[in-house]
Amino acid sequence: MSTAAPGPHDDRVHALLSARRAGCLSRRAFLRGLLAVAAVGHASAPFADIAPHAHGGMEPARFWAVVRAAQAQLFPAGGDAPGSDDVNAAAYLAAVLVDPGVHADEREFIVDGVPLLADFTRERTGREFDVLAGEERETVLRTIENSPVGQYWLSLMIYYVLEAVLADPVYGGNVDRAGWAWLDHHPGFPRPPQGFHATRR
Amino acid sequence: MAEYDVCIVGSGAGGGPVAARLAAAGRAVVVLEKGSWAHEADFYKDERAMVARRAWKSGLVAEPRVLEDRNADGTWTAASTATSERDYWNGNLVGGATNFMSGYFHRLKPLDFRLRSEFGPVAGADVVDWPIAYDDLEPWYAHVEHAVGVSGRIVAHPHAEPRSTPDLPWPPTAEHPFAARIDQHCGAVGMHPFPVARAILSRPQGRRRACEYSGYCGGYGCASGAKGSARAALLDAAVAGGHCEVRPHAHVTRLLSDATGRVTAAEYRDGRGMTRQVTARLFVLAAQAIESCRLLLLSPGPRHPQGLANASGLVGRNLVFSSAALGSGEFDIDALPGAEAAALARPGPFVNRALQDWYVIDDPALGGRRKGGTLELVEPHPNALPRANGLKWDAHGKLVWGVPLQRRLVHEFRRVRRLNFEVFADWLPNPDCHVRLDPSVRDAWGVPVARVKLGYHAENAPVAAFLAARGEDALRACGASGVHSRIYDSPPPNLVAGGCRFGTDPATSVLDPDCRAHTVDNLFVTDGSFMPTGGSVPYTWTIYANAFRVAERIVDQL
Ligand SMILES: Cc1cc2nc3c(=O)[nH]c(=O)nc-3n(C[C@H](O)[C@H](O)[C@H](O)COP(=O)(O)OP(=O)(O)OC[C@H]3O[C@@H](n4cnc5c(N)ncnc54)[C@H](O)[C@@H]3O)c2cc1C
Numbered sequence: 001m002s003t004a005a006p007g008p009h010d011d012r013v014h015a016l017l018s019a020r021r022a023g024c025l026s027r028r029a030f031l032r033g034l035l036a037v038a039a040v041g042h043a044s045a046p047f048a049d050i051a052p053h054a055h056g057g058m059e060p061a062r063f064w065a066v067v068r069a070a071q072a073q074l075f076p077a078g079g080d081a082p083g084s085d086d087v088n089a090a091a092y093l094a095a096v097l098v099d100p101g102v103h104a105d106e107r108e109f110i111v112d113g114v115p116l117l118a119d120f121t122r123e124r125t126g127r128e129f130d131v132l133a134g135e136e137r138e139t140v141l142r143t144i145e146n147s148p149v150g151q152y153w154l155s156l157m158i159y160y161v162l163e164a165v166l167a168d169p170v171y172g173g174n175v176d177r178a179g180w181a182w183l184d185h186h187p188g189f190p191r192p193p194q195g196f197h198a199t200r201r
Numbered sequence: 202m203a204e205y206d207v208c209i210v211g212s213g214a215g216g217g218p219v220a221a222r223l224a225a226a227g228r229a230v231v232v233l234e235k236g237s238w239a240h241e242a243d244f245y246k247d248e249r250a251m252v253a254r255r256a257w258k259s260g261l262v263a264e265p266r267v268l269e270d271r272n273a274d275g276t277w278t279a280a281s282t283a284t285s286e287r288d289y290w291n292g293n294l295v296g297g298a299t300n301f302m303s304g305y306f307h308r309l310k311p312l313d314f315r316l317r318s319e320f321g322p323v324a325g326a327d328v329v330d331w332p333i334a335y336d337d338l339e340p341w342y343a344h345v346e347h348a349v350g351v352s353g354r355i356v357a358h359p360h361a362e363p364r365s366t367p368d369l370p371w372p373p374t375a376e377h378p379f380a381a382r383i384d385q386h387c388g389a390v391g392m393h394p395f396p397v398a399r400a401i402l403s404r405p406q407g408r409r410r411a412c413e414y415s416g417y418c419g420g421y422g423c424a425s426g427a428k429g430s431a432r433a434a435l436l437d438a439a440v441a442g443g444h445c446e447v448r449p450h451a452h453v454t455r456l457l458s459d460a461t462g463r464v465t466a467a468e469y470r471d472g473r474g475m476t477r478q479v480t481a482r483l484f485v486l487a488a489q490a491i492e493s494c495r496l497l498l499l500s501p502g503p504r505h506p507q508g509l510a511n512a513s514g515l516v517g518r519n520l521v522f523s524s525a526a527l528g529s530g531e532f533d534i535d536a537l538p539g540a541e542a543a544a545l546a547r548p549g550p551f552v553n554r555a556l557q558d559w560y561v562i563d564d565p566a567l568g569g570r571r572k573g574g575t576l577e578l579v580e581p582h583p584n585a586l587p588r589a590n591g592l593k594w595d596a597h598g599k600l601v602w603g604v605p606l607q608r609r610l611v612h613e614f615r616r617v618r619r620l621n622f623e624v625f626a627d628w629l630p631n632p633d634c635h636v637r638l639d640p641s642v643r644d645a646w647g648v649p650v651a652r653v654k655l656g657y658h659a660e661n662a663p664v665a666a667f668l669a670a671r672g673e674d675a676l677r678a679c680g681a682s683g684v685h686s687r688i689y690d691s692p693p694p695n696l697v698a699g700g701c702r703f704g705t706d707p708a709t710s711v712l713d714p715d716c717r718a719h720t721v722d723n724l725f726v727t728d729g730s731f732m733p734t735g736g737s738v739p740y741t742w743t744i745y746a747n748a749f750r751v752a753e754r755i756v757d758q759l
Pocket residue numbers: 210211212213214215216233234235236291292293294295296297298299300301302303304305306307419420451452453454487488489490492496695696697727728729739740741742744
């Protein structure tokens with residue numbers, strides 16, 4: 001993830017975005033392209049030469065601490081709203097990351113964004129993302145959002161939190177129908193049985 | 202000796218009626234369907250599977266298409282759906298897309314069969330009259346009402362089409378509270394809202410249960426059997442009768458023809474990847490418009506060097522679509538009368554209202570009398586994910602998250618109820634809307650894929666805009682606020698027809714008036730490809746009716 005100010009890489013990003021919009025670029029080439037742009041000029045970015053890795057090269061515990069902290073910022077508990085932890089959003093995302101029904105490139109992009117967020121936070125603040133206070137997390141995420149790469153990554157993270165809030169509980173999120181109850185949403189019937197997993201690409 | 206009397210390719214709205222009728226007549230029928238065979242018990246209201254993970258649709262990477270769109274500067278961009286991930290599959294399983302349709306059923310109107318004589322030529326559009334009239338199809342529309350199961354209530358209105366029977370065989374499905382609101386308020390401003398027929402049973406019939414009002418209809422398989430899919434309504438009974446065999450996982454790759462030009466066999470790939478053949482006396486193609494065109498083009502033979510049935514070069518030409526615009530308005534739930542608000546708490550019942558006051562438009566601003574269309578008033582689909590996900594963007598393209606996102610969700614799900622409309626208008630057949638074989642892109646088995654050019658005629662837009670404005674009027678008349686609408690900039694793929702238009706002249710049509718290929722004695726095409734123009738309605742009722750009509754011709758000749 002690049003920095004806030006429009007930088008020398010913007011032209012490349014715009015080219016990638018419009019090629020993707022026109023359908024000329026596969027999701028793989030698009031996401032790889034975005035990550036490559038993000039990695040340039042980012043001293044500690046581990047993605048100059050990107051190799052897919054289960055936890056983006058991070059310790060699994062670190063990886064998930066950052067994910068959970070980011071999800072909590074994107075979807076906090078409070079009022080009558082269930083927070084990301086209440087709907088098991090991290091475990092839900094872990095299942096998504098091995099779901100063949102989700103495009104492999106999208107899964108890798110999500111994974112690879114986590115160390116970028118972690119490194120960027122460390123460079124900016126000297127601390128880990130997950131120990132930051134809410135306001136500091138917000139500042140970091142809003143900064144990241146200023147780059148198309150970061151915005152795309154955040155949009156995916158939000159989407160999968162929303163799946164955890166609203167998909168059928170058989171998929172591991174929406175614990176005790178907390179998301180449905182909060183929004184007074186009626187899911188229809190019959191519902192998929194426990195253990196059901198329909199997926200197709 | 203052929204193995205079967207009739208081999209049908211594709212098991213949806215075009216294939217089901219032919220299989221049912223011929224099996225009832227005691228003919229040996231085989232239906233080849235590339236998808237799997239799911240049953241009522243397999244259908245869950247699982248939004249993640251159906252909406253987010255594309256259950257029961259062909260793979261985008263294994264089976265791509267190439268779509269060509271016109272850019273603002275008039276140039277064209279072609280992209281494979283494997284990379285663009287635009288979904289142009291509508292349901293690939295026994296029963297086809299009819300498993301997932303919403304079942305809003307409309308007949309065409311008498312004038313739809315003679316657009317050219319009625320409204321004259323349109324420059325740059327290939328509008329022609331049909332070789333049959335409404336009266337030829339009317340008995341078959343009536344037949345579908347019983348055979349597939351159509352519910353509703355017939356109400357006179359200025360553009361109602363003539364009927365041979367007074368009413369529909371099934372009473373209407375349960376009504377959404379907004380139906381009464383529409384009748385009252387649209388009626389008060391001089392519009393004529395009428396109940397829309399649905400291919401949904403309001404009372405049980407045989408093995409099929411009545412609608413259970415789960416609220417999740419369009420886009421989902423029906424667990425009660427109430428929806429009139431080709432599978433639940435027609436194929437299940439045909440198979441039980443003993444004369445019809447359905448082979449799922451049978452992906453037809455070409456039709457083989459002999460030196461006389463007749464089709465001898467269908468070649469298909471089975472579930473294990475083995476190439477097999479079926480022989481029959483007669484073949485019926487019903488793989489949905491785009492795939493039927495592709496299959497004909499993939500099947501040259503000794504007498505058909507340009508592809509089967511393609512001596513005219515017209516196979517794939519004049520593809521048409523139907524839906525043209527969408528609109529929405531909202532109601533603050535606290536401002537609605539208590540009983541109405543309470544009734545709105547659960548999804549389930551249907552609005553089932555439409556307006557056809559502008560089926561013909563006579564407005565000087567639009568250049569005088571011309572063809573208009575249908576405004577369908579509908580409850581929003583209860584799917585939660587697309588609705589929620591749309592709320593994460595603000596008006597400036599920035600992301601919304603945290604408490605502001607949660608507030609938006611609460612507003613959308615708990616504070617407002619919406620009434621939407623969909624506009625159906627004629628898609629003018631034009632030289633830039635067609636199917637060919639792509640010269641380079643192949644599917645996972647090395648077979649050239651369909652290349653679909655999606656050019657639209659400039660005259661579509663003013664009609665869509667006119668109707669969308671009337672839709673906004675209707676919503677406002679009903680008391681909605683925040684009313685907005687949007688004209689589609691690319692055609693929705695679920696309502697597609699044309700590509701093998703029927704007609705009397707072999708030089709200007711692919712099929713004869715009975716939907717038999719002009720140049721192939723024993724080949725019929727019965728999905729929506731036969732339609733030279735699409736009418737201003739969704740057209741599955743027409744596809745069903747025509748397929749029954751053609752089935753009768755086939756019975757006569759076998
Ligand atoms: C979500 C949704 C909502 C809809 N709502 C409505 C509505 O409200 N009203 C309405 O009138 N219409 C509606 N429709 C449209 C309706 O479903 C179609 O008009 C209708 O199904 C078309 O019939 P068909 O026979 O052309 O194709 P299908 O019903 O799709 O059948 C074609 C079949 O052929 C199979 N096939 C394709 N290629 C091959 C091959 N090579 N070998 C073997 N088999 C093959 C396919 O897998 C498929 O099962 C809706 C569609 C969708 C998807």
